[in-house]
Amino acid sequence: MRRLPPLRSLEAFVRTAKLGSAKAAASELSLSPPALSRRIKALEDFMGKPLFERKSQAMYLNSDGQILMDAVEPVLESLSEIVEELAGEGGEYRLRLGVLPLFGTQRLIPRLPELRKLFPKLHIDVDTSGHAENLLGDVVDAAIIIADHVDPKLYSVRLDRNTVYAIASEAMMREQSIKTPADLKNHTVLVHSDMPLIFDAWRNAIGQPKLKPAAIDHIDSGPLMLEAAANGLGVAIMHGSHFSDAKDDRLTRLFDTEVESPYSYWFVCRPRALKQRAVRIFHDWLLKAGV
Numbered sequence: 001m002r003r004l005p006p007l008r009s010l011e012a013f014v015r016t017a018k019l020g021s022a023k024a025a026a027s028e029l030s031l032s033p034p035a036l037s038r039r040i041k042a043l044e045d046f047m048g049k050p051l052f053e054r055k056s057q058a059m060y061l062n063s064d065g066q067i068l069m070d071a072v073e074p075v076l077e078s079l080s081e082i083v084e085e086l087a088g089e090g091g092e093y094r095l096r097l098g099v100l101p102l103f104g105t106q107r108l109i110p111r112l113p114e115l116r117k118l119f120p121k122l123h124i125d126v127d128t129s130g131h132a133e134n135l136l137g138d139v140v141d142a143a144i145i146i147a148d149h150v151d152p153k154l155y156s157v158r159l160d161r162n163t164v165y166a167i168a169s170e171a172m173m174r175e176q177s178i179k180t181p182a183d184l185k186n187h188t189v190l191v192h193s194d195m196p197l198i199f200d201a202w203r204n205a206i207g208q209p210k211l212k213p214a215a216i217d218h219i220d221s222g223p224l225m226l227e228a229a230a231n232g233l234g235v236a237i238m239h240g241s242h243f244s245d246a247k248d249d250r251l252t253r254l255f256d257t258e259v260e261s262p263y264s265y266w267f268v269c270r271p272r273a274l275k276q277r278a279v280r281i282f283h284d285w286l287l288k289a290g291v
Helices: 007-019 022-028 033-047 063-088 101-118 170-175 181-186 198-205 222-230 240-246 271-275 277-289
Strands: 052-055 058-061 093-099 122-127 142-147 155-158 164-169 188-192 215-219 235-239 251-254 264-269
Touching: 007 022, 007 033, 007 058, 007 063, 022 033, 058 063, 063 271, 093 101, 093 277, 101 122, 101 142, 101 222, 101 240, 101 277, 122 277, 142 277, 155 271, 164 170, 164 198, 164 222, 164 240, 170 251, 188 198, 188 222, 198 235, 215 222, 222 235, 222 240, 222 251, 235 240, 240 251, 264 271, 264 277, 271 277
Parallel strands: 093 122, 093 142, 188 215, 188 235
Antiparallel strands: 052 058, 142 264, 155 264, 164 235, 164 251
């Protein structure tokens, strides 16, 4: 048999290529940055050529690196699937699921007891990292993401369609008058970091595309956005379901304009992942249960 590079070096290579950052890849693999760099260097020494272009803190595949990535990634994915399937035979089977905290808190976790009763041997490891679609095949098997579109190379199912609300605290409304959208010029608007188009969509739909609030603050967590709005830190531009599912008496909806959101929740995975028993069971239950 021909000599092969160490599997851990290939794993470090694939993770770094996907994330574009040695620091981020090291964090995902629970390594120190120097340890990850040594694994990458060992692979480059084995290949006899560099595989990345290094620019500041970012790392990009060069042409040789891309050839290796195209060849290695599906092989590692297949190996992972085989090992996981064999490990689950006759015992428990496990799903590594990427899910956003707000969806998990409001919609998924309250329904998981139903799934547990149907499939008591299915266990789910939850990863709440953002941009879980970039972790598919390595860190997670499947993910529930919020996006305006999904990479066509992935298998995807839209889970909902939503409207956009302006949400503020009851206390702030009592103390400060916000009767029309134009009044937002005196207030901070809160926008989710992963939904940058949502405020533009909202103000375009209400016929005020040039509306400028006092400031726009970005938060990368749905629960934190709701809590910030409830504490009077600004007006959150969010999905209506986030507001209704929160059932928080501190919050109120501003205005009554119905605005369609450019974003939806999606179930996503690699097409091959649907062959995994855990992914298939969760996928089928998710769609049937209407979570």
